[in-house]
Amino acid sequence: MLLAGGIVGGRRSSSFMYSRAYKSIVSLPPLFWVGFFLLLPYALMFVHSFWLVRDGFLVHQWNLQNYHKLVANPLYVEVLLRTMRIAASVTLLSLLLGYPLAYYLSFHAGARKELLYQLVIVPLWVSYLVRGYAWKTILGSDGVLNGFLQYFHFTHEPVGFLLYSPFAVIVMLTHIYTPFVFLPIYAALEHIPRPLVEASQDLGAGQRATFLRVILPLSMPGLLAGATFAFVLSLGDFLAPLLVGGPSGTMIANIVQSLFGVAYDWPLGAAVSVCILLITVTLLFLTERLEKRWSFK
Amino acid sequence: MTGAKSSRRAPVLTVYAAVVFAFIYLPIVVLVAYSFNRDGVGGFPPRHLTFDWYRQLFADGAIWDAVLNSLIVAGASVALALTLGLLAALALDRANFPGKALFRRLVLLPLILPGIITGLSLLMFAVFITLPLSLLTVFLGHGTALISVTTTELFAGLQKMDRAQEEASLDLGATPWQTFWRITLPNLKLSLIAAGLLIFTLSMDEIAVTFFLIGRDNTLPLEIWGRLRRGITPEINAISTLIFAVSVALIVVWYRVRTRGLGTEPQELLERP
Numbered sequence: 001m002l003l004a005g006g007i008v009g010g011r012r013s014s015s016f017m018y019s020r021a022y023k024s025i026v027s028l029p030p031l032f033w034v035g036f037f038l039l040l041p042y043a044l045m046f047v048h049s050f051w052l053v054r055d056g057f058l059v060h061q062w063n064l065q066n067y068h069k070l071v072a073n074p075l076y077v078e079v080l081l082r083t084m085r086i087a088a089s090v091t092l093l094s095l096l097l098g099y100p101l102a103y104y105l106s107f108h109a110g111a112r113k114e115l116l117y118q119l120v121i122v123p124l125w126v127s128y129l130v131r132g133y134a135w136k137t138i139l140g141s142d143g144v145l146n147g148f149l150q151y152f153h154f155t156h157e158p159v160g161f162l163l164y165s166p167f168a169v170i171v172m173l174t175h176i177y178t179p180f181v182f183l184p185i186y187a188a189l190e191h192i193p194r195p196l197v198e199a200s201q202d203l204g205a206g207q208r209a210t211f212l213r214v215i216l217p218l219s220m221p222g223l224l225a226g227a228t229f230a231f232v233l234s235l236g237d238f239l240a241p242l243l244v245g246g247p248s249g250t251m252i253a254n255i256v257q258s259l260f261g262v263a264y265d266w267p268l269g270a271a272v273s274v275c276i277l278l279i280t281v282t283l284l285f286l287t288e289r290l291e292k293r294w295s296f297k
Numbered sequence: 298m299t300g301a302k303s304s305r306r307a308p309v310l311t312v313y314a315a316v317v318f319a320f321i322y323l324p325i326v327v328l329v330a331y332s333f334n335r336d337g338v339g340g341f342p343p344r345h346l347t348f349d350w351y352r353q354l355f356a357d358g359a360i361w362d363a364v365l366n367s368l369i370v371a372g373a374s375v376a377l378a379l380t381l382g383l384l385a386a387l388a389l390d391r392a393n394f395p396g397k398a399l400f401r402r403l404v405l406l407p408l409i410l411p412g413i414i415t416g417l418s419l420l421m422f423a424v425f426i427t428l429p430l431s432l433l434t435v436f437l438g439h440g441t442a443l444i445s446v447t448t449t450e451l452f453a454g455l456q457k458m459d460r461a462q463e464e465a466s467l468d469l470g471a472t473p474w475q476t477f478w479r480i481t482l483p484n485l486k487l488s489l490i491a492a493g494l495l496i497f498t499l500s501m502d503e504i505a506v507t508f509f510l511i512g513r514d515n516t517l518p519l520e521i522w523g524r525l526r527r528g529i530t531p532e533i534n535a536i537s538t539l540i541f542a543v544s545v546a547l548i549v550v551w552y553r554v555r556t557r558g559l560g561t562e563p564q565e566l567l568e569r570p
Contacts, residue, residue: 017464018391022473027388030381030444031396034404037441041418042406044425097317104314108307116318118552123321125544127502129518130537133525134324137331137338137534144327147341178321236411239505243525253413260417260509270421273414280410 045277048270058266066271076255076272083252086166086173087234091181093174094230098181099223103215106189117186124179132243135172139163139244164246172244173234180233181226188222189215220294228287232280252276325541332534350531360536363520370436370516371500377440378496379489382447387481389448390455405449407442412505415442420509431512438510439500446499447492454488487554494551498544 049066052059070076105116123131138144139162146158162168192215200210238253245251252272259269331338335345354360388394389401407415419438420430428434462484466476482489504518511519517540521533 017460017467019473023388023392023394026384027392027394030385030388030404031394031400033381033441034385034400034444037419037422037437038403038406041415041422044421045414045418048421097320100310100313101317104307104310108310119318120321122545122548123325125498125548126325126541127518127537127544129502129504129521130328130540131324133521133529133533133537134328136525137529138324138327140339142339144331144339144341147339151341175320175324178317232409233411236413237505238413239508253411256413256417260420266421269417273417276411277414284409 045270045273048267049274051267051270053265053267056264066268069268070271070275076252079250079255080252080275082166082250083235086169086249086251087231089170090173090177090234091227091231093170094177094181095223095227097174097178098226099185101178102182102186102189106186120179120182120186124183128176128239131176132172132240135168135175136163136244139168139171163244164249166245166249168244168246169240169249169251172240173230173237177230177233181230184222184225184229185219186222188219192218217294221291224287224291224294228283232283235279236276328534329538329541332531332538334531338529338531338534350535354532354535354539357532359515360517360520363515363517366432366514367501367517370432370439371497373436374439374443374500375493375496377436378443378447379493381440382444382492383451383485383489385444385448386451386455389452404445406445407506408445412503413509416506416509419506423510429512430510432514432516434510434512435507435516438506439503442506443496443499446496447489450488450492450495451485454485458484490554491551494547494554498547501540502544 050062050064052061052063052065101120105113105120109116136143140146141158141160141163143163145162146155149155149159196214196218197210200214201207205213236253237251238257241249241251241254245254253276256269256272256276259265259272263269330343332350333346333348334343335347335349336343385400385404389397394400416438419434419441423430423434458481463476463480466480467473471479502518503516504522507516507519508522515523517536521536524530524533
């Protein structure tokens with residue numbers, strides 16, 4: 001029997017190759033673990049957003065009050081809009097820095113390509129906190145940049161608006177997400193068949209036309225992936241505002257954080273989190289569809 | 298039009314790329330430079346070279362306790378995420394079960410969602426099952442969130458693996474258990490090492506999830522965070538410089554392992570988060 005199975009098995013697919021027991025052993029532990037430690041926590045977040053806090057105690061009473069508060073309170077709406085502006089600025093700036101860099105590496109770097117590529121990757125693994133802290137020391141009113149400006153007599157007074165402002169948050173997050181945006185764009189550019197670019201030029205299209213009509217459309221999936229990543233992670237960031245943002249740089253995740261901390265209103269905090277989650281998931285879903293449309297073959 | 302010809306004709310682009318590189322590296326250079334500056338973290342130019350901050354750092358017990366905590370959490374997270382991630386990759390590659398598509402997406406969520414959402418969800422969960430916050434909750438958070446790193450890495454490895462070896466082993470009378478240990482696992486060795494290093498680095502650096510799960514004992518990033526709130530000294534530059542050096546060393550090891558392996562390209566993990 002076993003032998004017969006083996007002969008037939010020359011073409012058998014993997015689902016026949018492994019026994020039922022094997023499949024259970026490999027799938028049950030991760031399923032239960034992920035169900036218990038990931039699905040359940042996310043579900044709890046969702047459920048909490050429909051509960052209440054009364055006199056400092058959590059009341060398990062189903063209602064939509066939290067969501068109503070969210071929409072009705074202009075503070076939340078204002079902070080959410082500011083957060084989206086900051087995230088959009090970060091995304092745009094990361095693209096403006098990351099795309100030309102990727103383009104340069106892919107088409108013009110020649111023999112230095114591999115080395116330069118590694119150089120972009122290295123900062124990616126340097127601690128988020130360490131890089132945020134570095135910006136704090138650079139942008140502060142007695143920081144490195146102000147010291148530099150005064151040393152060369154560009155200014156005589158320290159420039160104050162650099163740190164503790166939305167500007168600082170944007171600079172720090174752009175710094176963090178530029179390599180992330182660079183990566184998928186670079187990969188997309190590297191996958192463009194070079195004969196296609198040459199054909200475009202042989203047929204008389206100039207540099208600009210070749211870029212706009214061949215290279216840019218073909219790198220669109222990478223561009224979208226990078227942009228989504230930068231936007232989504234900026235949207236939910238609460239550390240950059242705490243580190244360099246100051247009161248005027250408060251973002252939506254800081255509201256969540258304070259609702260879970262000092263304000264002690266977990267259900268309302270959960271409702272704000274669910275909103276962030278919904279925006280994130282919607283964006284991911286949309287870009288996935290867009291990417292599929294762009295990468296038709 | 299050859300590559301060599303086109304690479305000469307883009308002076309503006311070359312300068313622009315140099316500026317972007319400067320932007321990326323500026324904070325790191327400043328950080329390292331000022332860790333040797335006697336007069337603190339601000340001002341320009343840095344003068345009076347000193348190793349005092351490093352001396353102070355090495356005598357700082359709280360920092361090294363935090364380093365030890367981080368090492369414990371990262372080590373345990375690597376063990377957990379590798380084991381469960383390996384099983385999950387095998388399951389996704391070889392088994393069909395209800396909810397498979399959901400499972401695949403769910404595992405990836407912690408890498409895609411902002412850390413605060415995963416962190417707070419796990420905080421609510423810990424309160425729900427009345428588990429006090431400690432390094433254990435931090436470990437559960439890191440280990441669970443990083444399963445996806447192993448799964449992504451190993452799933453790609455499994456897809457490229459030659460099935461014939463396992464098939465031959467089974468046909469020649471080896472038990473599935475023997476086949477797993479002697480064929481499957483050795484084939485995945487390099488991917489496992491690479492995933493392990495990556496998980497270790499990510500866990501050592503993690504702050505957004507840890508922020509909500511930390512008890513009395515701090516991990517290194519949380520210890521640094523606490524100090525930042527009290528004011529900044531070049532001692533933080535010194536520890537940051539050391540973290541940077543260790544990260545770079547790990548990356549070099551990672552690439553060595555990676556280039557010898559047949560698995561995914563290192564950047565693929567990040568390309569499709």
